[in-house]
Amino acid sequence: MQDEFERIAMLRKKLEEANKQYYELDQPRITDAEYDALMRELLDLEAKHPDRVTPDSPTQRVGGAVAKEYTKVRHLEPLLSLDNAFDPGDLREFDRRVSHVSASVEYVVELKIDGLTVALTYEDGLMVRGATRGDGSVGEDITANVKTMGSIPLRLNKTVPRLSVRGEGYMPKASFARLNQDREEEGQSTFANPRNAAAGSLRQLNSRITAERKLDYFAYQVLSAKELGLHNQIDVLTYLKEQGFVVNPEYKVFSNIEEVITYCELMAAERHRFPYDIDGLVIKVNEFDLQQELGFTAKSPRWAISYKFPAEQVETVIEDIIIRV
Numbered sequence: 001m002q003d004e005f006e007r008i009a010m011l012r013k014k015l016e017e018a019n020k021q022y023y024e025l026d027q028p029r030i031t032d033a034e035y036d037a038l039m040r041e042l043l044d045l046e047a048k049h050p051d052r053v054t055p056d057s058p059t060q061r062v063g064g065a066v067a068k069e070y071t072k073v074r075h076l077e078p079l080l081s082l083d084n085a086f087d088p089g090d091l092r093e094f095d096r097r098v099s100h101v102s103a104s105v106e107y108v109v110e111l112k113i114d115g116l117t118v119a120l121t122y123e124d125g126l127m128v129r130g131a132t133r134g135d136g137s138v139g140e141d142i143t144a145n146v147k148t149m150g151s152i153p154l155r156l157n158k159t160v161p162r163l164s165v166r167g168e169g170y171m172p173k174a175s176f177a178r179l180n181q182d183r184e185e186e187g188q189s190t191f192a193n194p195r196n197a198a199a200g201s202l203r204q205l206n207s208r209i210t211a212e213r214k215l216d217y218f219a220y221q222v223l224s225a226k227e228l229g230l231h232n233q234i235d236v237l238t239y240l241k242e243q244g245f246v247v248n249p250e251y252k253v254f255s256n257i258e259e260v261i262t263y264c265e266l267m268a269a270e271r272h273r274f275p276y277d278i279d280g281l282v283i284k285v286n287e288f289d290l291q292q293e294l295g296f297t298a299k300s301p302r303w304a305i306s307y308k309f310p311a312e313q314v315e316t317v318i319e320d321i322i323i324r325v
């Protein structure tokens with residue numbers, strides 16, 4: 001019996017390590033087939049010893065019971081939306097407002113991942129809830145689905161009593177292409193874009209289906225960051241990585257808006273080189289003290305703005321349309 005418990009512990013360690021290699025380090029060490037075999041063995045051993053199952057066991061990522069409908073959940077703090085900037089003038093206007101409060105400012109610029117916001121709650125280091133944005137105050141409880149997302153840790157590396165994390169759930173372009181191909185072959189309707197596919201997959205009532213969709217997650221915010229001894233957005237991104245989250249590595253720090261504008265224009269031209277869709281950039285005042293001085297409007301922070309890439313000229317090929325006059 002004891003060696004079965006040791007086997008359970010060893011399998012969990014190997015699966016967690018494989019998960020970390022795949023999602024955090026992007027360097028899978030074992031094949032999917034090997035991963036599945038280890039998971040199958042652990043599922044069988046846990047079925048024999050159900051009292052040994054823990055909420056952070058890798059088997060909890062497989063997905064299980066089908067929910068009938070969503071329970072609603074109220075967010076600890078409302079999830080606000082970002083004001084948009086469409087051209088350099090808007091960005092200079094944003095900077096002018098910021099400069100009224102502080103002459104010197106540091107901006108962090110992150111890619112704006114084109115997915116959907118997912119709010120995560122951890123208690124004593126264990127993930128206890130995942131929720132969609134909903135109307136900003138009340139979202140849908142999608143905990144079962146979120147557990148199937150390999151880039152979201154089931155357990156934090158450093159246990160803290162309570163941690164609220166926000167980030168973007170998204171579907172990588174490769175997963176999107178494969179999903180639509182499978183659906184076409186099965187005669188099903190296809191998704192228009194990865195964002196819709198991610199939304200549909202996350203709001204699935206059957207988490208086994210979510211598990212097959214290979215969704216991914218970039219964390220970018222923690223609540224009550226100052227209580228964690230964090231003083232700016234860069235601290236937050238570093239903290240999130242330490243805790244085991246995947247943070248988008250493309251963030252940059254600039255000390256004036258003209259550098260931000262140059263970077264925005266550069267990235268608009270490079271927007272398709274990433275393995276996921278982005279629809280712009282998010283510019284954030286780095287220091288929390290200045291963020292707090294700037295505060296919020298009714299619906300948005302005054303210390304952040306999203307720069308939307310210009311709409312692209314997409315040649316719509318109109319073919320096979322014969323206009324009979």
Ligand SMILES: NC(=O)c1cc2c(=O)c3cc(F)ccc3oc2nc1N
Nearest residue numbers: 080081082110111112113168220282
């Ligand atoms: N899609 C994104 O990649 C992304 C989105 C947001 C937000 O929506 C957002 C909303 C706020 F009220 C405050 C900060 C934010 O930071 C964000 N940072 C990001 N990187």
